[in-house]
Amino acid sequence: MASKGSVFLIGPGFIGLEILGKLLHEGYQVTTLVRREEARASIEKLGSRTILGTLDDGNLIRDNAAAADITIHAATADHQPSVDSVLNGIADRAKSGKSSIYIHTSGCSEITDNSNGEYVCDKIYTDDTPKDIDGVADNAPHRSIDLAILKRRKELGAKAKISIVFPPLIYGLGQQGRLSIQLPTMARFAIKHGYAGYVGKGKALWSHIHVSDLARGYMTILHYMESTAGVEVLQNPYFFIENGEEYSWERCAAEIGKALYKAGKIQDPKPKEITPDLYSYIFGDWSIPVVGQNARCRANRLRALGWKPSAKKTFDSLVEDELSILLAEKTDFAGYAAPVAS
Known part of the structure; x- marks a missing residue:
């Protein structure tokens, strides 16, 4: 069996723990960022290496993103410094000739309307029509972070395989x-x-979406990115996961x-x-x-x-x-x- 890539996981919470279990089950070598010392033992017992830090530890995140083949950010959709640190780490890898995979968690609040619940909107976003998502207002929830990712994604080019995932209501x-x-x-x-x-x-x-189906969706996206050329991944950064x-x-x-x-x-x-x-x-x-x-x-x-x-x-x-x-x-x-x- 081919060796699995190394993974840096940010956010071992509700979404991240589910993804972590599937990564470890498939044989990935995972390093997980944990905020609290008391959380380390349970994460390490699962089989992941841990590092202690917060989303504001920029150099720590940058160094670990630079060292990993794959980074998955599942902590929050709205913390730009940690995202910038990941992207800086990916840029460091690119300078040394190494490619990276980055999966970022956004959210479907980004595609909400102004109905205030008064009616059912006919608009349904599909991830195979990225221009519709690109048309979302710049001030929509989570959008400023996604725009920063898209800007760096364009600058980094094919060495950085980057996707943005939009979970809907998770249960x-x-x-x-x-x-x-x-x-x-x-x-x-x-x-x-x-x-x-x-x-x-x-x-x-x-x-x-059920959280277990969501995590399986992340794995499907990861496998697609691993097996697809960077130039092709650049054509569309978006994935919805709904049931x-x-x-x-x-x-x-x-x-x-x-x-x-x-x-x-x-x-x-x-x-x-x-x-x-x-x-x-x-x-x-x-x-x-x-x-x-x-x-x-x-x-x-x-x-x-x-x-x-x-x-x-x-x-x-x-x-x-x-x-x-x-x-x-x-x-x-x-x-x-x-x-x-x-």
């Missing part, structure tokens, strides 16, 4: 019992306030309401609109973009490469896998304050 039970962001946040809001809610008018649709499911935010709230009502946590399963004064208990100023607008996409490129979704559907996963963890949480939920990838 499912991840490694080490981790949960995703959007639906669990809505569920925690419902438990705290006694009703399942949605922001805006709830009619807008998002595409969905064909689209649900309105009102439907998501309704399913959360049914599950929590059955569990005895709320008295009425019927969902209703969350008033703006309570947005701090969802995503604050980002509530409408993250759980209110339309973001519809199709992973045509992945399907053409042979990838198919195989994991549980959204609401089966919610009831069978995620709900028990949410119900066991003891912390007083006060909204989601961290940067949101999607």
Whole structure:
């Protein structure tokens, strides 16, 4: 069997841990950036080397990106210094005649509209028509980072095989019992306030993906980049990963309401609109973009490469896998304050 390349993984969280497991299973030699000393043992037990640092440790990230054949950034879509450090490391490799693969995680908040949930938008983005994604407004969520990547990608040329991945709504039970962001946040809001809610008018649709299918999508993209000439990879930087499911935010709230009502946590399963004064208990100023607008996409490129979704559907996963963890949480939920990838 041919030897696998070395991988530098940034962000061993909900997405990154799932990718890490698949990388190690296939025999890649992985170095993972971890923020906390207490996290190192569990990552190393899986089989990855670790280095201790944060996204602001520019030289550390640059040096490890320069040393690795492959870098995967799965920590956040909105930290430009760490992305710049990765790209500087890739440039260092290029100067010494070495090629690189870089997979960056963006998110489908980038393709949201201004519907405020009042209607279903007919616009569906497809990753085999990159000009439509190129037409996204420069001030759209995550877009400034993606534009910086695209600029450096053009400068680096074929020595740097760079792709940008857009996860939609991610769901499912991840490694080490981790949960995703959007639906669990809505569920925690419902438990705290006694009703399942949605922001805006709830009619807008998002595409969905289970975290295990998402990680398999990353691996499919990686294998494509490994086997494809840099000149060809340069033709299109974008990949969506979705499973064909689209649900309105009102439907998501309704399913959360049914599950929590059955569990005895709320008295009425019927969902209703969350008033703006309570947005701090969802995503604050980002509530409408993250759980209110339309973001519809199709992973045509992945399907053409042979990838198919195989994991549980959204609401089966919610009831069978995620709900028990949410119900066991003891912390007083006060909204989601961290940067949101999607």
